[in-house]
Amino acid sequence: MNALSDSTTTLAELKARVLAFAREREWEQFHAPKNLSMALAAEAGELMEHFLWSTPEASRAVARDEARRKKIEEELADVVIYALEFANMTGMDVAAVIEAKMSANAKKYPVEKARGRSDKYTEL
Amino acid sequence: MNALSDSTTTLAELKARVLAFAREREWEQFHAPKNLSMALAAEAGELMEHFLWSTPEASRAVARDEARRKKIEEELADVVIYALEFANMTGMDVAAVIEAKMSANAKKYPVEKARGRSDKYTEL
Amino acid sequence: MNALSDSTTTLAELKARVLAFAREREWEQFHAPKNLSMALAAEAGELMEHFLWSTPEASRAVARDEARRKKIEEELADVVIYALEFANMTGMDVAAVIEAKMSANAKKYPVEKARGRSDKYTEL
């Protein structure tokens, strides 16, 4: 079966799968950064639709609701697939850009100041 | 140093980093699926902003433009960070949901029918 | 002064202003539906950013907060400007399409069934 799981799958493996899927279908011609960023944003919109009218607290239960969970998983998958394909098409290393961004975030949001607060760093 | 890269970093490692960052700041209380899906969509919007007025073809150069590339990397990082934190908060295995979604996509878009076409599967 | 207000301004007048602004700058060439829909979605993302971490209830106060209100007004303005320009470029009558959509919505959400409920019509 060979099922994938987060604990054993590298970003590179996942990116390679997504790339192979597109290449096989000769879709790289459509996968310009502009188009992929639109597709990603559209899928993020679909993910949001599951939570429009619930409170944040209630949304935790929505995400675990059996009837909806499969759909929500599919929307999350679509989002990440487009993000990985964006990285493929632009030659970006996802782990490296995340590490760099989190390091910048750590400076903007030092633990002592940011603890338990949702304010933007400009307002801390 | 210990720099991360896609070829050696598993999804689980990246998810753990993102989770640790939030936990250290006691941000899990804010990280309801509703809020994370909004943040994800807002960051996807920021990624798009780099490509609003260029053609798809021209957007390939935009993504490689030295002056813009760093910013674009940061937006992509934000998108993936929120996607991973969404997975953390909802207990989803990103690699597994992607594998399942790609398997469904492969049925909707068989290679012979989808090759070189950008039509939705309902129109193939 | 001649300040505009909702009670005396028709949709057509507002659309004409938006169109004149674009024409004067020879921007119609960039205002393809694809590009305008992206710009609209990106601005909608910026509007959302003001409310990411507040509860729905708390967001009512955020929108009335003096320091933020001006910014929020500007984001709403951007959203509607792009929607009106989209209507300009595609020859759509905004009032007519809204009337048609609300009439369809009234059938999907009959008052007796929908009262006080946020469920999607497929679940009523």
Added chain:
Amino acid sequence: MNALSDSTTTLAELKARVLAFAREREWEQFHAPKNLSMALAAEAGELMEHFLWSTPEASRAVARDEARRKKIEEELADVVIYALEFANMTGMDVAAVIEAKMSANAKKYPVEKARGRSDKYTEL
């Protein structure tokens, strides 16, 4: 019949219709700015979906395609409905905020500098 059209409908009339629809269903309790901004962004995503893989030029034809036009009109209607309801719930005058924003835009994008260029004002 009494069909609405942009040339004879004021923003205030359209806002009043949207508000009446929500009130009749006792939906104001769900119409917090946070929720409405999410719904607006989700609908903007659906509008974009019609144009994901076409070039900007080709998207002009997509928007006039008979089979798709009705759907696109509905998405645009949804976007504007949520924008108007956002204005209702926050007490904003849409025409006034648009006039103010366009006046600011006119300073950022003076005709002589901006003519025929899609650059951001910071790069003009």
